[in-house]
Amino acid sequence: METTKKLIRKKSLEKLYAALSMSRKVYAPVVADDNRVEYKYNPEFSAITFDHIQSTLSVKNLVFPKVENLIYFTNHKTESSVTEVDVSRIPEVVLWGAHPCDAAAYDVLRSIFCWDTKDQFFSKRLEKLTVIGLACHQSDDYCFCTSVGLAPDSAKGSDILLSRLKSGDYQAEILTEKGNAVAGLSPGLFEAMPDEGVLTADVKARFDYREVTKKLTGAFKHPFWVANSLRCIGCGACAYVCPTCACFDIQDETRGLNGRRYRSWDSCGFGLFTLHTSGHNPREVQSQRWRQRIMHKFSYMPDRNESLGCVGCGRCSRGCPVDMNIAEQLTALQTI
Amino acid sequence: MNSLIARAKELLENKSVQVIIGYEAGSNGIARPAFISDPKDAEKLIYDDRCIQNLALYLTKHEVKHFGKMGIVAALPVMRSIMMLISEQQVFAENIVVLGISSDGSLLDMADIGVMKGYIGKADLGNPAKDEELIARLNKLTPAEKFEYWQNELSKCIKCYACRQSCPMCYCTRCSVECNQPQWIPVQSNTHGNMEWHILRAMHLAGRCISCGECGRACPVNIPCHLLTMHLADQVHHHFKVHAGTSDKMSSVLSTFDPSDKESFII
């Protein structure tokens, strides 16, 4: 569809938010007590931040929640009954203020969850999700979206993309039918866009992901992995804050005669992630697991999934207790 | 830190150790762990206020032990962790060389574990002021307020286990959470399960935690989980008059007993 650029004033945004909150869950960024940014459902508009560089956790939980019930079951002594989760109960959600990296991440997740079989939970949640993107007017040293084919003003994955103007108002680019539907709730708030440039952060490219992918093809046995993974402590912080990491564990939990099967976030960085029942572990040491993380995102996924497995948001590096700094390692990988 | 670099170089050149675990400059002005095995790389070693991470956890890592004998840059918390690990026989004194760092940042001469023990014995083992203040503030709350506080904090927990992985004393190859017969702690993250996890971890560390605060620092969502383990470490001292990590012969308080232990709440 034809995309349109409109002007929306800061105070009109408040009215738009109010209109949206009346009928839907709106997930918006607020600043927590310790100055971290986190997304919350339907906060007060005055608490919403438009100035954050990045939130600590990603917003992948809207399509891939940290726990997703798959089936419920009941033991009736001689037989058992299984109830499917009713995905039609998944509500409509508007994601307010997702940076371009996070908006683009949904497509990466889709390439995993809908690769051959369409995951019904993921698909329904994505169908019910409308993304109001917020282009970046500032960045920090951990951001590297321009190294992975994205940009601080990329429209990929957004239904409406807001970009800040010098005046403090916003350009609203309505990109999809879903975006049109949101704008249609209060059309009067969207005015004609004057000829004014938007503020865009300057994110210098640190490496070229295509070069990295090429280098990785022959790098499986390279000593780089051992040398650069010694400090990794094998926690799940990078995988859990990452907007494109999709590994999950499936568990059954019972209480008396009732139970449910759910899936929850998992990390390939954990020591026991690949432990077989036989006791054999193909990725016994951290260097193998670190190699897996990078190869999966930058080599296996582009080869098989059509998507790069990273959007350059930098959360993994900000959250890592030992500064594994993926962008630094990828820059080094380009020259091996 | 020229004396540190010189000593590291010396130890590597005369093959007293095969790797030095220390700190190097990381990205964006922070310090991060470094593993120096080539004497030429010893120049990367730094020591300043940014070097607070507890390096002792690497002494039990297979990939690091693989080098051979290990040298480790150790300020007081790291020294205490090393002592604790030796007392639990996870690290052997003959396999390590300690490059002690005093509270003013200068290199200490630590010929053997006995010297380190003496240094720890004379050191101030108090908690950082910031944590003391937070614990004091929490202790003033009513039980209902405390419960509310911890529920709020622990609802943020994503079960990434950065707290466990960054702790030198959490070296179990199969953690309690990785057992499913019985499943004590649910795999998923929810407030109740998260609370059970942190209680379990704090209890398993009672008498073993040396209050380095690494767990709280490692947490990506800033939960002050170190206050739980630190509080128990304080209570261990209060009840049993011992500090963890002060002796290589010590057995932790929950592995031992004294018939004359005093408690007031058993009827």
Add this chain to the structure above:
Amino acid sequence: MSEFEPKIVAFVCNWCTYAGADLTGTSRIKYASNVKIIRFPCTGRIDFMLLLKSFANGADGIIVSGCHPNDCHYTSGNFHARRRWMMFKDLMDFMGVDMNRITYSWVSAAEGAKWAEVVNSTVTRIRELGPYVSYNQMVNKPVEEEVQHE
């Protein structure tokens, strides 16, 4: 509003408190029936996680009881248990879990009357405190995106 009857779980050691409870019965001493007794070989076997699981599964109060110090059938089990309870109590106090809902006692095989008193006083106390609502609310708090079972 119907009268609230607390649910109490008692973790007791086989050699002293359990035998003591038997004695309470054979002596025909009446005591509150709110308690479900779980028998352990020794208090040293009692894992603190069991207490947490009791609260999570609907218990309003807990009794933990064993042999007097120096009388443990396994010599030192209750000494280890005592230290563990001291640390557990400190941690629970710090986190705001209601320690008034847990009674710790030493009840020997000869103290039938004492067992009845421990149970009765605990039940009275918990009845006044009411059901452990805040703990249950925490247990049942759903994760935001979860699709709940009807």
